[in-house]
Amino acid sequence: MNKKVKFQDLGSKDYKETWDYQEELFARIVQQKIAKRENPTIETDNYFLYVEHPHVYTLGKSGDFSNLLLSEKQLEEKGASFYKINRGGDITYHGPGQIVGYPILDLENFFTDIHKYLRFLEEAIILTLAEYGLKTERSPGETGVWFDVGTPFARKICAMGVRASRWVTMHGFALNVNVDLGYFDNIIPCGIRGKAVTSMQVELNKQVNEEEVKQKILKHFQTLFLASIINDNC
Template identity: 75%
Template sequence: MNKEVFLQDLGQKDYKETWDYQEDLFKETLDIKIKNRREDAGLKTPNHFLFVEHPHVYTLGKSGDMANLLIDEEQLAKKNATFYKINRGGDITYHGPGQIVGYPILDLDNFFTDIHKYLRLLEEMVILTLAEYGLKAERSEGETGVWLDVGTPFARKICAMGVRASRWVTMHGFALNVNADLGYFDLMIPCGIKDKAVTSLNVELGEKEVNIAEVKDKLLKHFTALFEAEMVLK
């Protein structure tokens, strides 16, 4: 079991370029797994963790409904935003500046073969990180992601999640709002869930801007502990 995880911070990068890069890493790991099974090659499968910040983009998962995007192509262009239908689970979500997006491309055979546990640990990583800022974040039953004030009229989502997995190899991941422009969320029905608000860490803390590098460090600290991983800077 290879617990090394190659860490890359891609900075701000186009969504499609990043998606293609994810697919390349994903395929590389799958090809090694297939070779190991067919030839008993005994090769180690790599694990990756990508941090990225995307320009304004809306993405729709396999089970998503186009009706949840509330603007057309012309309005997207006016907002300097793009749109993609993609191959993760979940409905519609938004990525943009001020948001930490994380894409773990892991061979879960190196950790545990349980997608439910995988998602819960990603949520826990975010919950523990937000606790360091004095926020009580929680899961919301039946709704993947991380929320505040669950079970109240003031419930609001701070982190969205959507993953794809094949042969226990994962891709896509999570999007944590840190200094996000929340106005872009008004142009869709987030994750297809009506009547639920979205928030950002800086709003919750009453600050103009939160140090994103610091939040990333905290996320990695908790990811490393929860997955018993060894992070390697690539």
């Protein structure tokens, strides 16, 4: 089992361009898995991508289009794009000030359990936020990371949506750090009505160093997955 994870920080990158790149890495790993049947010595790759997207709304494969509250013209006016994509979950927003992480892993290198995979991603975020004195938790039946679950003040700080096929993952999480939360007013986030969205900046009442947060997430990811992070930036 190959527990080495190639890490790449793509910086600011168009959503569709990044999605295509994810698909390319995903297909590469699947081909490695097929070749491995004939030659068991072949190792399958794992990747962890960080990226920041320009304003974009994405709708999961089972999502409801009516949860986007903007017309095509209004999207254009806001400088935002929209894509219906092949991950789980409903609608979400990505934009500047948000840390987006895409682990593209062969889970057969770690464990073959999608539920556990999602819980580990959530735990990496929960542990990271705890380092800033922020107490977050899971909400039963609602993937992601939340504050004050079960109260009228429940609010989500990190959304998650993944795709997995042949135990290879893609897509991932989006943590609101210094993001403009006004863009969430144009959707029903994750299709869940009546629950707010928040950010580290709002909760801490100050700008947060995004590079520092990235390093903390990566540290906890590495510990939880017993992975070895290999810098693969060009």
